[in-house]
Amino acid sequence: DIVMTQTPLSLSVAIGQSASISCKSSQSLKYSDGKTYLNWVFQSPGQSPKRLIYQVSKLDSGVPDRFSGTGSETDFTLKISRVEAEDLGVYYCCQGSYSPTFGGGTKLELK
Amino acid sequence: EVQLVESGGGLVQPGRSLKLSCAASGFTFSSFAMAWVRQAPKKGLEWVATITSGGSNTYYPDSVKGRFTISRDNAKSTLYLQMDSLRSEDTATYYCAKGRVPDYWGQGVMVTVSS
Numbered sequence: 001d002i003v004m005t006q007t008p009l010s011l012s013v014a015i016g017q018s019a020s021i022s023c024k025s026s027q028s029l030k031y032s033d034g035k036t037y038l039n040w041v042f043q044s045p046g047q048s049p050k051r052l053i054y055q056v057s058k059l060d061s062g063v064p065d066r067f068s069g070t071g072s073e074t075d076f077t078l079k080i081s082r083v084e085a086e087d088l089g090v091y092y093c094c095q096g097s098y099s100p101t102f103g104g105g106t107k108l109e110l111k
Numbered sequence: 112e113v114q115l116v117e118s119g120g121g122l123v124q125p126g127r128s129l130k131l132s133c134a135a136s137g138f139t140f141s142s143f144a145m146a147w148v149r150q151a152p153k154k155g156l157e158w159v160a161t162i163t164s165g166g167s168n169t170y171y172p173d174s175v176k177g178r179f180t181i182s183r184d185n186a187k188s189t190l191y192l193q194m195d196s197l198r199s200e201d202t203a204t205y206y207c208a209k210g211r212v213p214d215y216w217g218q219g220v221m222v223t224v225s226s
Contacts, residue, residue: 001172037212039212039213041156041213048206048216048217048218048219049148049156049206049213049216050216051213051214051215051216054212054214060214092155092156094156094212094213095212096211096212099158099161099170099172100146100148100158100161100211100212100213101158102155102156102157102158103155104155105155105156
């Protein structure tokens with residue numbers, strides 16, 4: 001199974017600051033079709049998960065461009081510039097190049 | 112608008128069975144693979160099962176293989192999860208999700224396995 005390792009476990013930021021979350025996979029996520037199936041998923045408190053980014057860097061409809069995803073092969077990063085209160089919650093990376101696995105989650109909190 | 116509405120959760124004793132349902136709307140259900148993902152209390156997300164669009168192929172992690180069965184009825188736009196031989200560690204909120212790599216999730220249904 002592919003192991004997804006997220007760091008940090010938690011992140012305290014002030015509103016307006018930027019935040020960065022790392023996700024590393026135990027194997028390359030580049031699939032046989034040339035695409036890399038790495039998503040970022042957000043879960044606000046008490047809510048169901050919501051996909052933000054797919055295939056490393058493509059933003060889902062309605063996701064503000066304050067969010068960006070970068071990376072390749074085994075190393076990926078989610079960056080949030082100018083954090084807003086609605087961004088607080090838990091972020092998960094999720095790979096779909098093999099049977100799906102999730103990172104352990106990063107909790108974004110208010111400083 | 113994509114909508115996924117789970118039902119069938121509840122309290123069940125260890126070793127017993129439970130069947131979850133997920134009513135889908137807002138997209139062509141028969142064209143998409145579907146999945147179940149669970150979240151134990153205060154824990155992260157864990158993939159539980161995937162079924163291809165036509166229902167001919169299913170996939171499970173080792174933690175539930177042989178005990179859980181995913182199925183679908185494309186005529187009813189409904190996804191199912193039959194859970195047998197339930198254990199305390201299966202206690203979680205179960206989410207129905209659209210796609211092999213989920214892009215939409217339901218609101219979830221709680222399953223508690225306890226005597």
